[in-house]
Amino acid sequence: MGDAPARRFTAAYGLSFLNLPAGEASLVVERAGERYALELDAGLRGLAGFFFDGAGKATVAGSATRAGAVTATFRIDSRYGGKPIAVALDLAGGRVRSASVEPPPTPRADRVPVAPEDKVGVVDPLTMLTIPLGTAPLDVSLCDRRIPVFDGASRADLVLSRGSLVTVSEGAYRGPALDCRVRWVPISGHRSGGSNVRRMAANDDLRVRFAPILDGTLLLPLSITVATGWGTVRIEATRWGGAAPGPEAPAAKPGVTVRLPNAR
Template identity: 35%
Template sequence: MRMIAPAALALALVGFGAPGRAQTLQVEYDVTLAGLTLGKADLTSTFEGPKYKMQAGVKLMGLAKLLTGGKGAATAAGTIVGPQPQPASFAITSRSSDDQRTVRMGLASGNVEAVEIVPPIEEKPDRVPVKETDTKGVVDPISALLMPTVSAGTLMDSNNCNRTIPVFDGAARFNVVLSYKETRRAEVPGYRGPVLVCTARYVPVSGHRALRPSTKFMEENKDMSVWLAPLDRQKLLVPLRVSVRTMIGVSVVEASKWAFDDTAGAVPVSGSTQ
């Protein structure tokens, strides 16, 4: 569940529809590990002016569900006014066969104002303390999936891959560093067109357990990538596929359905179908 798990003001505002006219993107994802199906994930993002609301969920199936009982749901809301979203609220509940945890977080202008974690995270000697500065200028893990353009060119400009996403999930602060690899075409039900392929690196900052082998593995992991598909009207990029090598194999979250409902009458993404 923890992997669920990354523009100028004028460009961002021009990219949104008129007030009161909403656009909704619904994406369904298949989740696999080492080639084996683990379950499904879904992401619904609604845009109205510069404001956004997001809902995400994950449900494991088959043996994975039998062994872990794992599932989770998350929500986020905020405003896009620059090169990254500015969330106002974030909440996530993850469940396994023997555990459940809920995190709620309130933010203002990218700064964390309040966090509630139930039950609290267990204290460990090797857990790196979170400093106050670590909670400034951040995005939550769900809002991090919306990537406004950072280039003066088109959404397919390779520079839109080159960014560092500062993420705080309520307990840990880390950076996701993206770099351009290539541009290719992708095809899934509902979308057919170009995607930016970015490599990704995980950089822990605080809240993580420094001595855990998994932390060391992820910090040195060079086998991570994300495919970003464009939403032209919103001037946003959204993950179509995420691949992460784990200690037990490669985990892939890949779109199996892409549906963009634009009630403002926007022109569909170039090369896409709805």
């Protein structure tokens, strides 16, 4: 990662639905100067692991400054339901130079076409979870941002707002954190008549809590909470850097892809 020494951070997350364990994930972050790399492995367990099977990994590399993160490459290689899924993105200056999704989305009459301008000024679905800080202090204004995201087949915006500073006193991380509300706004590539798209776009009860890592130069999600019509989905850190992990959980099936909703 260049001449600057790379710094490494690891975190583990647990996924729950209706307060029942449903999955787990591990995230590795490396940063050297303005260059960064992320690697995510995720898996389902419990009843979710019984009904769904998958394996895979998502990786990304790019650069990050106080002005924001810029993706260079993004890859997903996975298997879901016994079928391979592969996504490859290459970008330069926020502009998509090449994109491939295998298998491609099923053609539908109500699928909104992706215009050339929808692939400009975007980041990938993994980088969207990070907020570069530089030397700036943690501040509620960091929530006031709109993040354009392209996943290889669809474009959407994450709109963050209504920030508040909190102090976390229990769990894998203890210290200051930033709470933001999030809206998902579909732009193109989605099915305009898809029920999942309509529900996600109408959901105004999605919250993300960010905490600082790597000497406070980068924010990562400490927890993500999504209220649904069936109950609350929660992703919460179970290990944060060098913090001791909690009680050992049952082994998960590796690698279910984590990315933007895309009704196919």
